[in-house]
Amino acid sequence: MQQQTFYQQYVEDCLREAELHEYFCREIREAGYSGCTFRRFFNNVEITVRVAELDLVQGKNHERIHQIEAVIAQRLHLPLDNVTIFCDKIVARGLCADILADQLQIKIEKQTPVRQAAMQIIKSALRAGAAGCEVVVSGKLRQQRANCQKYKEGKIITAGKPGKDFIDRAIRHIPLKQGIIGIQVKVFNLKMKDKFGRTQVMPDYVEIK
CATH class of the missing domain: 3.30.1140.32 (Ribosomal protein S3, C-terminal domain)
Incomplete structure (x- = not known):
């Protein structure tokens, strides 16, 4: 398999971030969603979500956020342990x-x-x-x-x-x-x-x- 160049990887990450933004707009709109950032470290993916209500995203015992991580891992064809979602609370x-x-x-x-x-x-x-x-x-x-x-x-x-x-x-x-x-x-x-x-x-x- 041919290795991707830096520009190809950058374009792919931007497309993934746009796709995730559209998904979060539908999934966690009631939590006051305000954008996300997508970062890739080799085979690990870190996603930071800016929301106003953390409890609505995390759910009871962090069940909902684990379900979202499972959906994203399946879409990106990655193991579940390689996808991590962080929540950044909007104060104002x-x-x-x-x-x-x-x-x-x-x-x-x-x-x-x-x-x-x-x-x-x-x-x-x-x-x-x-x-x-x-x-x-x-x-x-x-x-x-x-x-x-x-x-x-x-x-x-x-x-x-x-x-x-x-x-x-x-x-x-x-x-x-x-x-x-x-x-x-x-x-x-x-x-x-x-x-x-x-x-x-x-x-x-x-x-x-």
Whole structure:
């Protein structure tokens, strides 16, 4: 069997991570799922899942998380002992765009008025300490013709590298009777942690002590 190059292995790992993300969105959505990371060490696989409720993922006596590990091991054609799942708890739920987007999706599916649901999501983000929040809802909401509605409070930046690093985005698609509704949630936080765990602040952020 021909050995894979670094780039082939990297592309395969990215595809596996995207597949796992889609699986976790269906399986542990009620636990406040907010993304995962996939790492491969030779024949061992480590998966880190970011959730808000650890008990809903682990289950009683860690039964549910072992079942998820068994499903993933079968899909990756690996022994069960070579797959390990770690859970990373989300402390501030109001600063996570994925959790807010899921909450907005549930509200719209329950026929809550769009403006009321969007403003509730924005208020919860601002109460959690966000500098700004923006909600965009598009599709056939009430009229026969599709339109786009945007709700925003606080400060939202869009340009430059800080617009990518300090803005948390989440997109969801809601299939309804009248068609598909698309929602996008943006949360702007003045402080964030990079992939190494270091706290980064906005270039123009000044704190007076």
